[in-house]
Amino acid sequence: MGKWQQQMKNWLMKKADLPVDVIMDLPRITMIGQLHIYIENHRGLLVFTDTEFRILLKHGQLFIKGNSFVIKTILPEEILLEGNIEHVFFIDNE
Template structure:
């Protein structure tokens, strides 16, 4: 994203009181303890197993690792995962860890 686009998005957030996750196309993540994971504004399911959920987001992927996973809710832009969560990683577009 270039500087002009960043300025426009900042202006939209300030002038119209829009939430940054909406304007910046970022995911909104809620984790309750180590048992529930809820994400809004993802761009699709990349991987789902009993031990890992990987979702596409604007800048790459979000990977949730653990065990006994069950998808409690799955809508086009929202997912609720239940199970024992041990790790949440933000990965770049190539699938490697973010620095």
């Protein structure tokens, strides 16, 4: 993204009072302890096992390790994962 586009987005975000995740097309990740993780604005499920979970983001991937994983909700842009979450990693594609 060019510097001018970034400046326009920052200006629009301040003037319109919009959340950063909406303007920048970033994922919103909410964890409740080590039991639940709710991910919004993802691009698709890549890997799912009872110990590993990986989803595609606009800029990279989100990789979660743990055990006893169960997908409670899956929608086009939202996922609720339950289980014992041990590690959460961002993998950058650049």
